[in-house]
Amino acid sequence: MSLFPTVGRKQLGVRISWWLVVAFLAFGVFMHLVPFYIMITTSIKPATEAMAMPPTLWPKQPTFAAWGLVLKLSDIAKSVLSQPLSKYFLNSMIMTFGTMILSIPVTSLAAYAVSKLIKGRAAKNLFIFFIGTLMLPGIVSLIPSFLLTRNFPFPLPVAPNIPGTDVAFPTLRIWNTYWAVIIPAGFSAGNFLLFKGYFDGIPDSIINAARVDGGSEFNIFRRIILPMSIPVYAVVAYFTFGATWDSYLWPLVVIQDSAIAPLTLAIRRISDAFGAAGTTNPLTAVGASAGISELVSQGLSWNGLMVLGLLQAIPTFIFFIIAREYLLKGVKIQGLK
Amino acid sequence: MSVGTDVIEPRPAVPAVEGGRTRRRWLNWLFVIPAILFQFFWGWYPMVIAIFLSLTNAPIRGAVTFRGIENYVRLASDPLVPMAFRVTLIYGILSIILTFIIPIITAILLMEMPPKTMRVMMILWFLPLSGIASTLFWQYLYNEKFGIFQYIATAVLGLPPQAFLSSERLVLFWLIVPGIIMYGPGLYYIAGLQGIPKSYYEAAEVEGAGFWRKIWTISLPRLRPIISMTLLFSIIGSLQEFTFPDLMTRGGPNGASRTVVMYMFTLLNNGRIGDSTALAVMLFALIMVFVLVFRLVFKSDPDV
Numbered sequence: 001m002s003l004f005p006t007v008g009r010k011q012l013g014v015r016i017s018w019w020l021v022v023a024f025l026a027f028g029v030f031m032h033l034v035p036f037y038i039m040i041t042t043s044i045k046p047a048t049e050a051m052a053m054p055p056t057l058w059p060k061q062p063t064f065a066a067w068g069l070v071l072k073l074s075d076i077a078k079s080v081l082s083q084p085l086s087k088y089f090l091n092s093m094i095m096t097f098g099t100m101i102l103s104i105p106v107t108s109l110a111a112y113a114v115s116k117l118i119k120g121r122a123a124k125n126l127f128i129f130f131i132g133t134l135m136l137p138g139i140v141s142l143i144p145s146f147l148l149t150r151n152f153p154f155p156l157p158v159a160p161n162i163p164g165t166d167v168a169f170p171t172l173r174i175w176n177t178y179w180a181v182i183i184p185a186g187f188s189a190g191n192f193l194l195f196k197g198y199f200d201g202i203p204d205s206i207i208n209a210a211r212v213d214g215g216s217e218f219n220i221f222r223r224i225i226l227p228m229s230i231p232v233y234a235v236v237a238y239f240t241f242g243a244t245w246d247s248y249l250w251p252l253v254v255i256q257d258s259a260i261a262p263l264t265l266a267i268r269r270i271s272d273a274f275g276a277a278g279t280t281n282p283l284t285a286v287g288a289s290a291g292i293s294e295l296v297s298q299g300l301s302w303n304g305l306m307v308l309g310l311l312q313a314i315p316t317f318i319f320f321i322i323a324r325e326y327l328l329k330g331v332k333i334q335g336l337k
Numbered sequence: 338m339s340v341g342t343d344v345i346e347p348r349p350a351v352p353a354v355e356g357g358r359t360r361r362r363w364l365n366w367l368f369v370i371p372a373i374l375f376q377f378f379w380g381w382y383p384m385v386i387a388i389f390l391s392l393t394n395a396p397i398r399g400a401v402t403f404r405g406i407e408n409y410v411r412l413a414s415d416p417l418v419p420m421a422f423r424v425t426l427i428y429g430i431l432s433i434i435l436t437f438i439i440p441i442i443t444a445i446l447l448m449e450m451p452p453k454t455m456r457v458m459m460i461l462w463f464l465p466l467s468g469i470a471s472t473l474f475w476q477y478l479y480n481e482k483f484g485i486f487q488y489i490a491t492a493v494l495g496l497p498p499q500a501f502l503s504s505e506r507l508v509l510f511w512l513i514v515p516g517i518i519m520y521g522p523g524l525y526y527i528a529g530l531q532g533i534p535k536s537y538y539e540a541a542e543v544e545g546a547g548f549w550r551k552i553w554t555i556s557l558p559r560l561r562p563i564i565s566m567t568l569l570f571s572i573i574g575s576l577q578e579f580t581f582p583d584l585m586t587r588g589g590p591n592g593a594s595r596t597v598v599m600y601m602f603t604l605l606n607n608g609r610i611g612d613s614t615a616l617a618v619m620l621f622a623l624i625m626v627f628v629l630v631f632r633l634v635f636k637s638d639p640d641v
Contacts, residue, residue, distance in 0.1 A: 002538035110372030117365040140621040187375035246468045309470035311549035331528040
């Protein structure tokens with residue numbers, strides 16, 4: 001409450017503009033809640049009502065039919081989804097938690113060292129080395145990275161031969177495994193910035209006092225810094241979870257086997273199949289697979305896609321509930337300098 | 338060590354300053370080595386290699402040979418390439434113009450609310466809807482036959498039926514609209530604003546500064562480093578857009594929403610690895626031009 005004058009708040013002009021601000025903010029909040037409302041209500045509508053014009057505000061006959069059908073989607077339409085939905089959910093979980101377990105310690109230890117342990121020119125150069133990629137368009141490394149997952153450490157479609165022989169160099173192949181999503185995300189420049197901003201705010205005197213008491217740098221980090229830094233860890237964990245859980249282009253490139261595909265790719269497939277069946281948009285109907293026609297006749301349309309959307313949204317939502325207290329305490333970012 | 342059985346152990350003597358420092362300094366690198374390896378192999382290395390790879394034929398089988406600018410020449414004669422760049426530029430610039438400023442204003446205004454109201458509003462605002470879920474939601478709303486937007490256009494506003502995402506002319510605009518109407522404050526802006534001491538505003542008020550004056554001379558200058566950072570990331574990010582247009586329209590109708598990255602993906606799927614990399618390098622160059630212009634504009638920071 002610092003922009004509005006402290007004196008003269010009762011004046012009509014000030015009051016009107018105050019309520020205009022409130023209305024603007026309340027409208028924004030309201031708009032933000034609309035998607036949740038529409039997705040939830042649509043998911044409990046019957047198929048025909050989900051495609052009714054005009055749209056209904058609340059389902060006339062609420063039913064959980066769409067939820068049931070979506071959960072056993074792979075039984076009815078094997079051609080669309082080869083695995084049960086829970087399998088894709090599990091795949092996403094493995095990739096997301098794998099990324100978090102690898103990336104958070106690697107990134108935070110580096111940020112701590114650059115912030116507190118390494119001084120002078122070395123720290124400055126390391127900082128640029130770590131966040132430099134953030135200021136460059138990362139898309140340029142998409143294809144070399146994809147090739148690296150096939151023939152590490154050669155970013156080539158085929159590994160070169162050992163000179164003078166016909167034998168190719170041995171390479172490490174993580175393509176089409178969970179590791180292809182987890183390992184390239186081992187260090188995150190954005191999270192590095194968040195960690196460093198937070199560690200910079202911890203006074204050096206605390207660390208120096210601990211040094212006088214003895215103990216290795218790692219123990220100081222574990223016993224003193226870590227407990228003080230829970231907010232930033234919560235924020236980074238939440239961000240990492242959200243980003244990996246929702247990742248789309250990278251899994252599309254490196255995951256081919258549908259048995260290990262994440263939920264995002266499964267949703268893409270289902271949404272495509274419905275589009276092809278003309279259920280979602282009659283103009284794009286090009287012919288439905290037998291499985292999809294069966295699903296449609298049992299009453300699945302947009303209500304089913306909303307169920308899928310909600311299933312995809314729930315884990316991030318839960319993580320948000322856990323991390324919400326820390327959101328503001330953990331972000332102490334001061335730009336790129 | 339439980340409290341009861343505590344034995345007082347002799348503390349290791351504090352190492353002599355010289356020896357201690359060097360020993361520590363060596364061990365400090367253990368903290369950064371894993372990150373250095375990851376950042377090198379999955380950050381810098383593929384980025385630099387991309388330029389070399391774009392100059393080869395990069396066949397799926399067989400030996401890689403150097404081909405000079407052959408890939409670039411081939412792309413230059415592909416009519417879909419300038420089209421994709423046009424889409425990318427319009428989409429990127431339009432989305433920054435229409436969606437970048439509103440979160441800053443919202444964050445500044447949100448700070449005016451009483452603390453409790455602000456907390457509730459913030460939590461509601463930051464309720465996350467997963468990106469993939471929201472594309473399904475927007476597809477539903479944009480549906481030409483029974484979407485809510487069509488209902489609003491025909492029944493409420495009395496307009497003729499709209500084509501929305503099937504309109505070649507307006508599809509990019511419709512793809513940006515969700516970003517405008519779902520306005521909210523940015524977390525980084527709120528974090529930055531909370532760091533401004535109240536006394537600044539009080540002093541300004543004593544000096545006779547009004548509402549706008551305070552925003553212009555206190556809030557915005559203090560947010561400047563954060564705004565400059567988020568603007569840089571939005572420029573880079575919006576010109577590399579893939580997920581949202583891909584899920585919403587698959588690049589249609591007739592490529593009217595096919596961004597450069599989407600075309601890269603198509604080339605990659607067709608096994609044209611060299612061409613796809615060359616296209617990525619071209620996009621890289623374009624974005625770097627924007628980044629350099631941005632740096633020139635934002636160079637002089639009065640606070641430093």
